[in-house]
Amino acid sequence: MKSNKVINRPALGRSPGQRLLRLIVDYRYLHLMVLPGVLFFLVFKYVPMYGIIIAFKNYKGAAGGFQAIMNAPWIGLKQFQIFFKSLYCERVFTNTIYLSFLRIIFSFPAPILLALMINEIRKSWFKRTVQTITYMPYFLSWVVVAGLLNTMLSPDNGAINLLIKSTGADPVYFLTSTSWFRPILVISEIWKNIGYGSIVYLAAITSIDQEQYEAARVDGANKFQQIIHITLPALSEIIAIMLILKIGRMFDDNFDQIYNLYSPSVYEVSDVFETYVYRNGIQQSKFSYSAAVGLVKSVLALAMIVFSNLASKKLGAQGLF
Amino acid sequence: MNGALTRGEKIFLVINNIIMVFICVLMIYPVLFVVGRSVTPEIERALHPLRLIPAYFDWSGYEFILASGSNIVNSYMTTIMRTLIGTTLNIIVTTLLAYPLSKQYYPLRKPLTAMIVFTMWFSGGLIPSFLLNKNLGLLNNFWVYILPSLVNAFNLIVMRNFFAQIPDSLEESAKLDGANDLRVFFSIYLPLSTASIATITLFYAVYHWNSWFDSMLYMNNKKMWTMQYTLRQLIDSATVSDITTVDASMDFIPPAETVRMATIVIATVPILCVYPFLQKYFVKGMLVGSVKG
Secondary structure, three states, rough: OOOOHHOOOOOOOOOOOHHHHHHHOOHHHHHHHHHHHHHHHHHHHHHHHHHHHHHHHHHOOOOOOOHHHHOOOOOOOHHHHHHHHOHHHHHHHHHHHHHHHHHHHHHHHHHOOOHHHHHHHHHHHHHHHHHHHHHHHHHHHHHHHHHHHHHOOOOOOOOOHHHHHHHOOOOOOHOOOHHHHEHHHEEEHHHHHHHHHHHHHHHHHHOHHHHHHHHHHOOOOOOHHHHHHHHHHHHHHHHHHHHHHHOOOOOOHHHHHHHHOOOOHHHHOOOOHHHHHHHHHHHHOHHHHHHEEEHEEEEEEEEHHHHHHHHHHHHHOOOOO | OOOOOOHHHHHHHHHHHHHHHOOOOOHHHHHHHHHOOOOOHHHHHHHHOOOOOOOOOHHHHEEEEEOOOOOHHHHHHHHHHHHHHHHHHHHHHHHHHHHOOOOOOOHHHHHHHHHHHHHHHOOOOOHHHHHHHHHOOOOOHHHHOOHHHHOHHHHHHHHHHHHOOHHHHHHHHHHHOOOEEEHHHHHHHHHHHHHHHHHHHHHHHHHHOOHHHHHHHOOOOHOOOOOHHHHHHHOOOOOOOHHHHHOOOOOOOOHHHHHHHHHHHHHHHHHHHHHHHHHHHHHHHHHHHHOOO
C-alpha cells in the first residue's frame, strides 16, 4: 500500500472525539453508500435473529404485533424438549443427514466427472454446445423441474411409465413411493446442477500445464492413466475445498426441491427441518415450537460451517471469504 | 495436444463424444417433451404419447392462458414487474455497499464485512422472518417481493471481489484531480464493472423470476401471485379453472394437462432465451464468488 497517502486521508485529531468526527466526515460518502445495504441487513437479517426469542416463549400468534411477542410468557426450553421427545425429531434428523449423505456420495462427484469428460472433447464448437446445454437446467426453478418430473414420471401418462407399461410391467409410482423418492431427489438434483457445478472444475482443468500430458503420452500413458495421474491430482485441492464446503452446508435442506416434489405419502423419507418447520409454523401457526426447531437447525448448521471453514484453512486454502 | 492419436485414444474420444451427446439428450428431452405436449391435441397425446412433435398443432392451451381475464397473464405481469424493479434495486444497493467494502482504507470495512458474512452462516430462520415481514405490513403487499431480498450476501461478495481487482491508481489520480468518492464510484468504477454487474444482474434476475415461496407465504390474493407460484398451484390441483381465471368465465377450458404444459413453457422460455448469451459472465461470476484464493 505505497499509495495510501492520497486516498487514505489520515484521520488524526487531537482528542478521541475529534478523531471520531474526522472518521465520520472524511468518509462521509462511503458511509452514505453503505447505509441502505447496512439497514437492510440490520432489519431483515438481524431483527429475525433477535426474534428467535420466541423459541423460548409461548407465543401463539396473538394479534398486537411486536408487543404481543414481547409480552408472551417465557417458558425456557420447553419447546425444545417437546421436539426432542417427539417422533418427528428422529425422522427429521435421519432424513436430513441421510439425504446429505446421498448428496455427498452421488451428487458431489457428478460435476467432476462431467468436467473431465467435457475437457476431453476436441471440437471446440461441440464443447461449447455441451456446456451451454448442461448449464440450462440450473436456470429452471424447482417448480418447473417438478412439473417436468411429473410429466416424465406420472403413472398414467408419464414418458417413463409409458415405456414401462409398453413392456407389459405395472407402472411405477415414483413420486409417491418411499423407496423411489430419495433416488428421485438425488437424480433430479444431479440433472439440475451437474453442468453448473462443473464450471469450477473445468476452470481448474484448463490451468493444468499441457506439457505434462505430452510427456505422459510419450511415455505411453493412455487417457485413463493421464486422468488418474495428472488431472485428478491437479484437481485434488479444489475438490477437497468443494467437498468441505458441501459438508459445511449439509444442513441446507434443499427446501425448494423437496417441497415441490414431496407429498404426505413420502414424508417418512423426505421430511427435513425446513419442511417440518414450514408445516408446523406457517400452516399450523405453532410459531414458538417451529422457531425452536428452526433454531436447532440453525445452530447445527452454524457449527458445521465453522468446522468446515477451520478444516479448509488447515488445508492451506483460504476459507470461504 | 499434437501428434497422431493412438488407436486407444480414438476409441476413447468416440465413446466420450457418444456419452456427451447422450447427456445432452437427457438434459433437453424433458424440456422438448413439455414443449411438444403443450401443442399436442389430447387425442393425439393418447394415441402417440411419446411423440415429440404432433402431427397437427393445437394452440388452445396458449390461447386460454393468454386470454383476457386469465390469472396467468396477471401473475406473468407480477413476475415481470418484480424482476424489473427488484433487480434494479438489488443492483443499486449491492454495488453501493460493495464499493466501500472493497476499499482497504475504509475504517468500517472489517466490521461490516463480518456482519454480512455472518448472515450467510446463521439466520433467524423462517418463523422470525415471517413474523417480522407480517409486522412490517408486508402481507399482501408487492414490496414483500423486493425488500426482504434486497441484498444477497453471496452476490455482494462477488461484486466486492470484482471492485477489489480494479487498480487503486485510477482512484488516486481521480482524487488528485479533486473527485470525491461518489464521483470515483460512478465515473470510474461502475463503467469498468459492466461485466461483473451483468453477472450479478443475471443472478438476481433469475432469483426473482424463479421465486414462488414468498407468494405462498405472504400473498393471499391470487392476483398478486408470481408466475412460478401460480404454476405450482396449477401442477398441484386437479382443476385448473379456479387458478387460471380471475373473474371472466371462459366459455372453453382446454384439458388441464395442456394448460399446465403451456404454462411451464411460458414460465421458462424467457430465461432459456437469455442465459446462453450471458454464459461467459456467470461463469466468471461463479469463479470469483465461489472460491477465493
